[in-house]
Amino acid sequence: MEKIVRPKEYDYFERQKLISALCEKYSIIKKITIGRSCGGKEITALKIGSASQYCLLTAAFHGSERITSTVLLMYLEELAEAITKDSYIAGLKVSRALHGRGVIIVPCVNPDGCDISLMGSKACGSLAPKIEKLCKNDFEHWNANLRGVDINHNFNAGWEELHDKEKAEGILGPSPSRFGGFSPESEPETLSLTELCRTTYIRHVLALHSQGEVIYWSYGKKQPLRSRKVAEIMATSSGYALDYPVPIATGGGFKDWFIEEFNRPGFTVELGLGENPLPAEDAKKIYYRVREMLTLYTIM
Numbered sequence: 001m002e003k004i005v006r007p008k009e010y011d012y013f014e015r016q017k018l019i020s021a022l023c024e025k026y027s028i029i030k031k032i033t034i035g036r037s038c039g040g041k042e043i044t045a046l047k048i049g050s051a052s053q054y055c056l057l058t059a060a061f062h063g064s065e066r067i068t069s070t071v072l073l074m075y076l077e078e079l080a081e082a083i084t085k086d087s088y089i090a091g092l093k094v095s096r097a098l099h100g101r102g103v104i105i106v107p108c109v110n111p112d113g114c115d116i117s118l119m120g121s122k123a124c125g126s127l128a129p130k131i132e133k134l135c136k137n138d139f140e141h142w143n144a145n146l147r148g149v150d151i152n153h154n155f156n157a158g159w160e161e162l163h164d165k166e167k168a169e170g171i172l173g174p175s176p177s178r179f180g181g182f183s184p185e186s187e188p189e190t191l192s193l194t195e196l197c198r199t200t201y202i203r204h205v206l207a208l209h210s211q212g213e214v215i216y217w218s219y220g221k222k223q224p225l226r227s228r229k230v231a232e233i234m235a236t237s238s239g240y241a242l243d244y245p246v247p248i249a250t251g252g253g254f255k256d257w258f259i260e261e262f263n264r265p266g267f268t269v270e271l272g273l274g275e276n277p278l279p280a281e282d283a284k285k286i287y288y289r290v291r292e293m294l295t296l297y298t299i300m
Contacts, residue, residue, distance in 0.1 A: 003074070003077060004018065004021050004022055004025065004077055005018060005022075005070065005073045005074045005076075005077050007070065007280055007281045007282070007283035007284040008070075008280050008281070008283075009066075009118060009280045010066075010069070010070065011114075011115055011118055011119060011123075012041050012108075012111045012114070012115050015069065015073075015107070015108060015111075016042070016044070018073065019031065019044060019046065019073075019107070022046075022073070022076065022077055022080065023046075025080075026077075026080035026081070026084055028048050028049075028080055028083060028084060029046050029047070029048055029076070029080055030046070030047045030048070031044060031045075031046055031047075032044070032045050032046075032047060033045075034106065034192045034193070034195070034196050035188050035189065035191060035192025035195070036188060036192075037110070037111050037112045037145065037146065037188060037189055038112055038145050038146040038147050038187065038188060038189070039111075039112040039125065039146045041111040041112060041115075042111075043106065043108070043109065043111065043188075043189060043192045044106070044107065044108070045104050045105065045106045045196065046076060046104070046105045046106075046107070047102060047103070047104050047105075048079065048080065048083065048098075048102060048103045048104075048105075049098060049101060049102030049103060050102060051100055051101050051102035052100075052201060053101060053102070053201045053202070053203045054101070054102040054103060054104045054200060054201065054202055054203070055101070055102075055103055055104070055202065055203055055204055055205075055206070055297065055298055056104045056105075056106070056196070056197070056202045056204070056205045056206065057072060057075075057103070057104070057105045057106070057205075057206045057208070057294070057297075057298070058072075058105075058106040058109055058193065058205065058206065058207050058208065058254065059071070059072040059106070059107055059108065059109070059207075059208040060107065060108040060109055060110055060111075060113075060114055060208075061109045061110055061151045061152045061207065061209065061254065062110065062113060062143035062144075062150070062151075062152065062177070062209065062276075063110060063112075063113030063114045063115075063116050063117030063118075063142045063143050063144070064117045064140065064141050064142065064143055064276040064277040065143070065209050065210045065211075065276055065277070065278075066108070066114040066117065066118065066277065067210055067271070067272070067277065067278045067279075067280060067282065067283050067286070068208040068209060068210055068271055069107045069108045069114070070280065070283040071208065071271060071283050071286055071287045071290070072105060072107045072208055073105075073107050074283065074284070074287040074291075075105075075287065075291060075294045075295075076105050076107070078291065079094060079103070079295075079298070082094045082095065083095045083098070089291060089292075089295045090291055090292035090295055091292075092292070092295050092296070092299065094295060094298070094299060097299035098298070098299060101299075103298055104196070104200070104202070106192075106193070106196075109151060109189055109192070109193065110144075110145055110151050110189055112145050112146040113142060113143060113144055113145050113146070113151075116131065116139055116142045116146070117139060117140055117141070117142045117143070117277060119139075120139035120140075121139065124146070127146060131146075131148070134148055134174060134175060134176060135176045138176070140277065141176060141177075141276065141277075142176050142177075143176060143177035143178075144174070144175060144176055144177055144179065145187055145189055147174060147187065148173070148174025148175055148176070148179060149174065149179055149180065149181040149186065149187050150175070150177050150178050150179055150180060150252075151187060151189045151190055151254075152207075152209075152252065152253045152254060153166070153178060153179065153180030153181070153252040153253070154180050154181045154184060154185065154186060154187050154189075154190045154252060155184060155185065155190060155194070155252055155253055155254055155256060155257035156184035156185055156194075156257055157219065157251055157252060157253070157256035157257040157259070157260045157261075158219075158220070158250065158251025158252060158256065158260075159180060159184040159251065159252050161251055162180055162250070162251040162252040163180055166178060166179060166180060180252050184252075193254060194257070194261075197258060197261070197262070202258075202262075202264070203264060203265075204226075204230070204264055204265040204266065204267070204297075204300075205254065205255060205258045205264075205265075205266045205267070206255075206266075206267045206268075206269065206294075206297055207253070207254045207255050207266075207267070207268045207269070208268075208269055208271055209268060209269070209270050209271070210270060210271045210272050210276055210278055211270055211271060211272045211273055211274055211275075211276060211278055212243075212270035212272075212273070213238075213239070213240045213241065213270060213271070213272065213273055214240055214241050214242070214243040214269075214270050215231055215234055215235055215238075215240050215241070215242050215243065215267060215268070215269050215270075216243060216244065216245055216255065216267065216268040216269075216270075217230070217231035217242060217265070217266075217267050217268075218244070218259070219251075219255070219256040219259040219260060219266070220250075222259050222260065222263070224259060224263050224264050224265050224266075225265075226265055226300075227259075227265040227266075227267075230265055230267070230297070230300055231267060233296055233300070234267065234269070234293045234296065234297055237292045237293040237296055238269075238289060238290050238292070238293040239289070240269065240270075240290075240293070245268075253268065254266070254268075255267055255268045267297070269290070269293075271286050271290065272286045
C-alpha cells in the first residue's frame with residue numbers, strides 16, 4: 001500500500017494537507033491546535049488514544065532541521081496503521097502495548113522557521129529585509145523563529161546561564177540561531193509546548209533534531225527515574241550513541257525544561273548524519289533506522 005507521507009520537502013500548507021489526509025484515513029488520529037507561531041501558523045498536535053497519561057514526541061524546533069518533521073509523520077502513519085490493523089511495527093504489537101496509554105505527536109514546533117529555511121524571503125513577509133540582514137542572505141541555515149529567537153534556547157531551564165553563554169559568543173539579539181530571547185518562554189512556539197505539558201499528564205518527552213546520531217537523556221546532574229534505562233534501550237535499538245551536549249547547547253531546551261519542571265524523563269535525539277538541512281530524500285532511510293526506537297519509546 002502506498003504511503004501518504006513521502007520523503008520530500010513540505011512547506012507549512014503542504015504539511016497541513018498531509019496531516020488532514022492522515023486524519024481522514026485513520027479516524028484514531030485526533031487533530032488539536034496547541035498554539036500559533038509568531039507568523040500565525042497553526043502548531044498542530046496529533047493525539048492517539050484517550051488516556052490518563054501520554055508520551056509526547058516533537059520535531060522541527062529548528063528551521064534547517066525540518067526533515068525531523070517528515071520522519072515523525074512517517075512514524076505516525078505506521079503507528080496509526082498498526083493500531084488500526086492490530087499489526088506490528090518492528091516486531092512489536094503496539095495496540096496491546098499501548099492499552100490504557102496515549103500518544104501525542106507535534107510534528108512541527110517551528111513552522112515559520114522551517115518555511116524560512118525552505119523558501120527564503122518568500123516566507124518572511126514584511127520582515128524579509130530584516131531577516132535577510134540577520135542571516136546575510138543565507139536563509140537555508142535559518143533555525144530560529146520569525147522573530148529570530150531559537151526556540152530550543154527559550155525554555156526556562158538554566159536560561160540565565162545559557163543567555164550569558166550566548167552573550168560571550170557575541171549573540172546579543174535576534175539571530176539565525178542560538179539566541180534564546182530576552183526572557184524565557186517569550187515565544188508562542190515555546191508556550192504551546194509548556195502549556196500542553198502543564199495541562200496534560202506526560203510521562204516522558206522526546207524532541208527530534210538533526211544531525212549526529214546521538215541521544216541526550218539528562219540535564220546537568222538531573223537524571224529522573226528510568227531515564228538511563230530508557231535511553232540505553234533507545235540507543236541499542238537504533239545504534240545511536242548516548243552523549244552530552246556542548247556547553248552552548250546545555251540548558252534552555254525542551255527536554256531540559258521538562259526534566260527540571262516535572263522530574264520525568266526527557267530525551268533529545270539527533271537524527272541522521274551530514275550537514276543541515278539534510279536532503280529530504282534521506283527521511284526514509286533515517287526513519288527505518290529509528291522506527292524500532294520510536295516504537296519502544298512510545299510503549300515504555
